[in-house]
Amino acid sequence: MDKFYHFLTLVSIGLYWFLVAGVTLRIVLKRRAVSVSLAWLMIIYIVPVVGVGCYFLFGELNLGRKRAERAREMFGPFQQWFRQLNHCQAHIPDALGGHISKIDDLCNNRMSIPALSGNSLSLQNSTDEILRSIIQDIEKAEHSISMVFYIWHPGGLADSVASALIQASKRGVKVKLLLDSAGSPRFFRSSWYQMMKNSGIEVVQALEVSPWRIFLRRLDLRQHRKIIVIDDAIAYTGSMNLVDPAYFKQNSDVGQWIDIMVRITGPTVNVLSAIHSWDWEVETGQRHLPKLPECQIDPSEQQHPIQVVPSGPGMPENLILQVLALAMHQANHSVKITTPYFVPSNDLLETIKLTAQRGVAVDIIIPHKNDSLMVKWASRAFYGDLLSAGVKIHEFHGGLLHTKSVVIDDHFCLVGTVNMDMRSLWLNFEVTLAVEDQAFTQEMLWLQQQYIDQSYPVNKEQWKSRPIRHRFLERAFFLFNPLL
Template identity: 75%
Template structure:
């Protein structure tokens, strides 16, 4: 019997190391950055068994066979729809500024999707104002409402939005609601789901979380977009989930979440509607592309060109990351970034350092306290080399700063759903707007000013004096970069 157990032990060890060898080969041969591959190898070898298990769950971009096949088949018809927009009067490249022109070229060549002028933009940064504006527009809807959100959390004015949607459906408006399964778990447990479905609202759970599917699809691949489209006339997008911050994560100890949304009218609305249609079809298989936008533009008014930049499985790889790098590299005077989760890739880190080293003022504004302790420690692992390169880091004390924004030279900006981490830039379904509008950008810059006023600006000498165990935790959590 002792020999039998000895044999089982040896067999188990051999099988385990064969498994580790196989996973190592897969991690090394997978086409991605060297830093990510090395980080995964450290996890696999430093955390026995659990490291291999984590790689199977989170190590590769796996949408699931059915969705992946569907997304691949969808690309051609959607690219055709996007490409037709190039014939619009709203795509008038001679009126574009320098920043948007380069981004228009990139998105057009990779996705067929051009920048479009003729939009109106309203920046909204107070949660009550945002939710009441959404409710008012829903109450005026006559034909259709399309929504996609990562988090839909019952409570406060979020319930008033749900009530407004139910009333809209009852008066004959077609309502399609797509919400992420993991982010909106509380919504699916609440009575609101059944109440909405009873009223005729089409409620779809995106990327359903199930223990039976954990090895068939990457679990942390999430539907992270935030889009509302009403009657193909009005749209909202930005960083805010469908939550009332006064009723959301009050026990987390980070304060209320600080967010923005952008209210849009004009040709870009139909593009956002098409992105919602893409997400709906990936999940359900049902196609419902919106009509092409009305492209007449009054050139006597400000043109407000916008480039919609989507990302996620089925879309061109790394498109948002490329747009971000292109925008930062074009900066001549200043770059300001706000992000709640800062765990940059090697390429993004080098871009920020190089930009600061060539004399451009680079400000990074991130929350002092984060709802993810791992991200908070991992973020700080980058502080020293950023500060040494001349990047100014401001830790915000007024709550969880959740706004995702980049302002270039006070003339051009990026706003949307994308965090400065590997998951947002490489994995999730995300959305960014590149906005070439000086007035809107000035508003965004002034809002960033208010964030800095409620922040503590770090100094390199002060930072170097932090405690030794701080440095230890920073490096430990830095190893988990691929999971953050």
Template identity: 75%
Template sequence: MDKFYHFLTIASIVLYWVLVAGVTIRVVLKRRAVSVSLAWLMIIYILPVVGVACYFLFGELNLGRTRAERAKEMLAPFAEWFAKLNDCHAHSPESFGRHIYRIDELCNNRLGLPALSGNTLSLQSSPDDILHSIIEDIENAKSHIRMVFYIWHPGGLADSVASALIRAAKRGVDVKLLLDSAGSPRFFRSQWYTMMKESGIEVLQALEVSPWRIFLRRLDLRQHRKIIVIDDKVGYTGSMNLVDPAYFKQSSGVGQWVDIMVRVTGPTVNVLSAIHCWDWEVETGSRTMPQLPECRIDPNEPQHPVQVVPSGPGMPEHLISQVLTLAINQANKSVCITTPYFVPSADLLETLKMTAQRGIKVELIIPLKNDSIMVQWASRSFYTELMEAGVEIYEFYGGLLHTKSVVIDEQFCLVGTVNMDMRSLWLNFELTLAIDDEAFTKEMYWLQKSYMDASHKVKLKEWHKRSMYSRFLERVFYLFNPLL
């Protein structure tokens, strides 16, 4: 019996190291950032068994066979729909500012999706104002409502939005609601889910989470977009989930979440509708393409071009990351960034450092307290080299700053759902608007300044005095960069 257990032990060790060797070879052969590959190798070797299991679950972008095949087949017809927008009068590159001109080139060449003028934009930063505005537009809906959110959390004004949707469905409006399975578990256990379905609303779980799917696709791949489209006339997107912050994560110790939404009218709304149609087809296989936008543009009115930049499995890789890098590299005076989760790739880190080193004012505003302890410590591991390069870092103490925004030269901005971490830039279904509207951008920058007023500036001399314990935690959690 002792010999059997001895043999079993030796066989288990050999099998484990063969498995480790196989995973190591797979990590090395994958074409991705060297820093990501090295981080995974350290996790695999530092955390025996757990590291290998983590790689199988989270190490590769695996959408699942059915969804992956759908996404591959969908790209051509959606690219054809996008390409038709180039013939629209709303696409007028000759009138574009220098910031959006290059971004239009990039998105057009990679996805066939152009920037479109003739939009009106409204920046909304009060949660009550946002939710009341959404309710009012739902009440005025006549034909259809399309929504996709990462989180729907019942309570407060979120329930009023749900009631408005039910009333809309009962008066004949076609309502399609797509919610991420992992982000909205409380909604799917609530009475609202049942009441919506009974009223005729189509409610779907995106990327459904269940134990038997562990080896079928990557479980932490998330539907992270926030989109509302009403009658292809009014659209919303931004950082805010369908939650009332006064009723959401009140026990987490980080304060209320601080968010924005952008209310849009004009041809960009049809593009947002197309992105919802893409997400709906990935989940269901059912295709419903939106109508093409009206192209009548008044040359005497401000043009306000907007580039919609989507990302996710099945779409061109790293598109949002490329747009972000391109925008930052075009800065002549200033770059101001807000993000709740800051764990940048090596390329983005170098872009920020180089921008500051060429004399551009770079300001980074992130929350003092974060709902992810791992992200909070990992973020701080970048402070020293950023500040030494000249980047100014502000820690916001007015709640969990969840706004995702980048303002370039106070003339051009990016707003949307994208965090500055590997998950958003490489993995999730995300959406960013690149906005060439100086008045809107100045309003966005004033909001960023108000965030700075509720922050303290991190000073390099004081930062060097932090404890060895803090330095140790920063480096430990930095190793988990691929999982954050």
């Protein structure tokens, strides 16, 4: 019997090391950032068995066979729809400023999405204002409402939005609601889910979490977009989930979540509607491409061009990361960044450092308290390099700053759903807007200054004298950056 157990032990060890060798070879042969590959190798060797399991679950971009095939088949028809926008009056390449012109070239060449003019934008930074504005627009809806959110958390004004949707459906408005399964579990367990379905609303779980799918699809691949489209005439997007902050994560000791949304009218609404249609088809197989926008614009008025930049499986890789890098490389005077989760790839880190080292004033505003302990410490692992490069870091003390924004040279900005981490830039379904609008950007800049006024700057000399245990935690959690 002892010999049998000895033999079984040797076989188990042999199989495990054969598995480790196979995974190591797969990591090395995969074409990705060296820092990501090294981080995975560290995890596998430092955390035996668990590390290999983590790689199988989270190590590769795996959408699932059926969804992946569907996404590949969809790309051609959607690209053809986007390409038609180049021929409408709202695409005016000669009138685009330097920043957005190059981004228009990039997005057009990679996904056929052009920057469109003739829009109006409204920046909303009060969650109460945002939810009440959404309710008012839903109450006026006549034909259709399409929504996609990562989190829908019942309670407070979020319930008023749900009631408005139910009433809209009952009066004949077609309502489609796509919610991430992992982000919205409380919604799917609540009475609102069944009430919406009973009223005729199509409610779909995106990327459903299930034990049966654990090895068939990467579990932390999430639907992270936030989009509302009403009658193909009004759209919202930004950082805010469908939650009332007064009723959301009250026990997490981070304060209320601070968010923004952008309300849009004009041709860009139809582009956001097409992005929602993409997500709907990936999940359901049903195609509902919107009508092309009416592009009648007055050339004598300000054009407010917007470039919609989506990302996610099936779409061109690293598109939002490329837009970020392109925008920062064009900066002449200043770059201001707000992000709740800051765990950049090595490429993005070097872009930020290079921008500061060539004399551009770079400010990064990050929440002091974070709902993710791992992200909190991993973020701080980058502080030393950034401070040495001349970047100013501000830790926000007014709650969990969830706004995702970048303002370049005070007249061009990026706003959307994208965090400065590898999950957002490489993995999730995301969307950001590149906006060339002086008045809107000044509003965004004013808001960022309000955030800075509620922050404490990270002092370089004080940072160097931080406790040894803090340094250890930073480096330890930094190793897990592929999972963050």
